[in-house]
Amino acid sequence: MKLHEYQAKELLARFGVPVPAGKVAFTPEEAKAIAVSVGKMTVIKAQVHVGGRGKAGGVKLAKDANEAFDRASDILGMDIKGLTVKKVLVAEAVDIAKEYYCGLIVDRNVQSYTLMVSKEGGVDIEEVAANNPDAITRFAIDPIRGLRPFEAREVALKAGLEGNINKIASMMVGLWNTCVGVDASLAEINPLVVTTAGDIIAADAKIDLDDNALSRHPELMAYRELEAEHPLEVEASAFGFAYVKLDGYIGVIGNGAGLVMTSLDVVARVGGKAANFLDIGGGAKADIVYNAVKLVLKDPDVKGVLINIFGGITRADEVAKGVIRCLEEGILTKPVAMRVAGTAVEEAHVLLEGKPINIYPTMMQAATSLVNEVNAAGGKA
Amino acid sequence: MSILVNKETRVLVQGITGREGAFHTEKMLEYGTKIVAGSTPGKGGQVVQGIPVYNSVTEARAKHEIDASIIFVPPAAAPDATLEAAHAGVPLIINIAEGMPVLDMMRVVKEIKSLPGVRLIGGNCPGLITPGECKLGIMPASTFKAGRVGMISRSGTLTYEASAMLAAAGIGCSTVVGIGGDPIIGTTFIDLLPMFNEDPDTDAVVMIGEIGGADEEMAAEWISKHMKKPVIAFISGRTAPKGKRMGHAGALIMGNVGTAESKLEAMAKANVPVADTMDQIVELTKKTLGL
Numbered sequence: 001m002k003l004h005e006y007q008a009k010e011l012l013a014r015f016g017v018p019v020p021a022g023k024v025a026f027t028p029e030e031a032k033a034i035a036v037s038v039g040k041m042t043v044i045k046a047q048v049h050v051g052g053r054g055k056a057g058g059v060k061l062a063k064d065a066n067e068a069f070d071r072a073s074d075i076l077g078m079d080i081k082g083l084t085v086k087k088v089l090v091a092e093a094v095d096i097a098k099e100y101y102c103g104l105i106v107d108r109n110v111q112s113y114t115l116m117v118s119k120e121g122g123v124d125i126e127e128v129a130a131n132n133p134d135a136i137t138r139f140a141i142d143p144i145r146g147l148r149p150f151e152a153r154e155v156a157l158k159a160g161l162e163g164n165i166n167k168i169a170s171m172m173v174g175l176w177n178t179c180v181g182v183d184a185s186l187a188e189i190n191p192l193v194v195t196t197a198g199d200i201i202a203a204d205a206k207i208d209l210d211d212n213a214l215s216r217h218p219e220l221m222a223y224r225e226l227e228a229e230h231p232l233e234v235e236a237s238a239f240g241f242a243y244v245k246l247d248g249y250i251g252v253i254g255n256g257a258g259l260v261m262t263s264l265d266v267v268a269r270v271g272g273k274a275a276n277f278l279d280i281g282g283g284a285k286a287d288i289v290y291n292a293v294k295l296v297l298k299d300p301d302v303k304g305v306l307i308n309i310f311g312g313i314t315r316a317d318e319v320a321k322g323v324i325r326c327l328e329e330g331i332l333t334k335p336v337a338m339r340v341a342g343t344a345v346e347e348a349h350v351l352l353e354g355k356p357i358n359i360y361p362t363m364m365q366a367a368t369s370l371v372n373e374v375n376a377a378g379g380k381a
Numbered sequence: 382m383s384i385l386v387n388k389e390t391r392v393l394v395q396g397i398t399g400r401e402g403a404f405h406t407e408k409m410l411e412y413g414t415k416i417v418a419g420s421t422p423g424k425g426g427q428v429v430q431g432i433p434v435y436n437s438v439t440e441a442r443a444k445h446e447i448d449a450s451i452i453f454v455p456p457a458a459a460p461d462a463t464l465e466a467a468h469a470g471v472p473l474i475i476n477i478a479e480g481m482p483v484l485d486m487m488r489v490v491k492e493i494k495s496l497p498g499v500r501l502i503g504g505n506c507p508g509l510i511t512p513g514e515c516k517l518g519i520m521p522a523s524t525f526k527a528g529r530v531g532m533i534s535r536s537g538t539l540t541y542e543a544s545a546m547l548a549a550a551g552i553g554c555s556t557v558v559g560i561g562g563d564p565i566i567g568t569t570f571i572d573l574l575p576m577f578n579e580d581p582d583t584d585a586v587v588m589i590g591e592i593g594g595a596d597e598e599m600a601a602e603w604i605s606k607h608m609k610k611p612v613i614a615f616i617s618g619r620t621a622p623k624g625k626r627m628g629h630a631g632a633l634i635m636g637n638v639g640t641a642e643s644k645l646e647a648m649a650k651a652n653v654p655v656a657d658t659m660d661q662i663v664e665l666t667k668k669t670l671g672l
Contacts, residue, residue: 258536
């Protein structure tokens with residue numbers, strides 16, 4: 001789960017990391033009131049789950065409360081990369097002497113979190129990693145012992161950071177404590193600012209939470225914004241499906257993440273483009289398949305559906321029953337191609353006999369036939 | 382004749398009294414897996430499928446020789462169950478749980494590395510199978526045929542798919558290991574490739590990778606330096622977008638790390654043939670083995 005900057009800063013502050021005074025506002029009036037209480041120059045920042053807010057005009061300075069009102073009016077309702085800005089962070093503007101980067105990522109290569117530190121702060125770290133990888137100092141943290149202050153100091157020195165090294169290291173340890181305290185899969189302070197007065201402050205922050213650990217942080221569920229997620233993704237998560245909305249036009253349903261990923265690849269290979277990823281999981285019964293097909297067909301982008309099931313624990317006849325129910329209820333308004341193999345495939349064939357559903361022995365055949373049919377009908381456009 | 386498990390492997394089932402544990406114990410016994418004991422805290426003294434149940438792994442170990450354990454407990458408890466087995470000295474632990482917190486698994490994997498002689502497979506995996514001898518997992522038995530091809534895979538269903546396709550072509554497998562779809566796993570390609578390399582009953586290895594991380598790149602490097610046997614690769618998720626988790630927690634391209642292009646490039650550099658489709662896995666395997 002991705003958090004907004006203001007939410008990430010709330011969590012950092014809870015773990016003792018200094019952040020600029022500020023609060024989230026939903027209206028220009030609220031923004032003005034916050035600016036009054038801050039009592040200094042503020043920065044008004046759009047809170048949307050997308051990078052590059054600054055370039056898109058979603059970050060503006062305001063020298064007083066009236067300007068905060070005006071800038072918040074400008075930014076609220078703005079469209080940034082397809083997302084409407086519904087709230088802004090109004091925070092004390094900081095006097096920047098130096099901007100650094102400090103982040104923690106789940107790093108499978110070291111089977112732990114890697115601390116990344118760079119003098120090149122305030123810019124997209126992925127660009128730094130691509131263009132100037134030597135500008136990033138990396139340190140694999142022992143996940144049991146955690147990040148110790150001396151280690152943080154060593155990394156900061158190695159990265160060439162200048163300023164109060166104890167305070168900088170302390171911020172890194174604070175970031176680590178936040179990261180493990182809330183079970184983050186990504187935690188970044190960017191920029192970590194050294195102010196002209198020599199203070200160290202987290203001027204911007206980003207936290208992604210580990211969805212697998214949310215059950216032990218029930219208080220963090222309040223941060224979830226269903227309206228910010230794709231409505232079909234919300235519905236799918238209620239069914240327990242792994243569903244990802246994609247930008248093509250062929251609905252894809254399968255059992256097992258690897259098989260569904262491969263189905264997307266096959267659809268592309270035969271000249272189509274997947275509209276979604278949907279994994280129904282192992283051992284699915286007819287009602288689960290029914291719900292999956294119904295969900296995928298709710299997507300107006302979908303012009304045809306590929307169902308790719310390898311019957312192991314999942315029985316092909318259960319899959320057939322689910323699809324037949326969709327047919328009987330008149331939900332199957334688009335072409336469907338099914339590939340079923342494995343357990344109870346003969347029974348599935350018997351059930352589907354005479355039904356207007358094409359069933360194929362391989363995923364390549366199913367995908368080819370479906371994509372050709374949909375493309376011929378102008379589905380691609 | 383195989384790696385890691387064979388018909389002599391004596392197995393403990395942790396969480397044997399649960400629905401999944403009891404179901405798969407039955408399936409594994411049907412296959413011929415030598416299950417000797419089960420454990421569930423508080424259920425010691427019960428009998429499930431004719432198998433005695435103990436309160437802890439340590440209690441079970443006191444009464445039985447145990448070579449491997451498979452864990453059927455919910456994801457919130459599975460990391461702890463894994464450490465319980467590791468500290469009781471079980472040499473091979475299979476963790477199939479999906480949905481464990483990543484921090485827990487980092488700590489578990491780190492701790493297990495400090496315990497010599499203990500290997501963890503998973504989590505979020507189907508387990509492993511030496512066809513005809515020992516099924517230590519949740520895979521459907523019917524798709525696997527005994528033979529001389531080793532298989533390592535990050536995906537469960539693709540393992541079944543590839544094994545079934547090979548079997549249909551008359552090609553069997555020595556041992557098939559599902560290493561799991563999580564970002565932090567106990568055993569990866571480069572842990573298993575050396576074992577297959579030394580196994581006299583394995584002639585070639587099929588490795589099924591996917592987007593996310595750099596395990597395939599590391600495997601390619603190892604193969605180019607040390608592998609004496611042919612390897613055939615398949616990479617899933619070539620068309621997956623960046624920054625989106627594709628079902629598996631570990632199937633995620635972050636920035637420029639974990640892309641299919643990078644993996645394909647690494648395989649090409651190591652002269653490992655890559656199947657573009659699942660069907661090609663069979664063709665390439667046949668060609669490699671001169672069939």
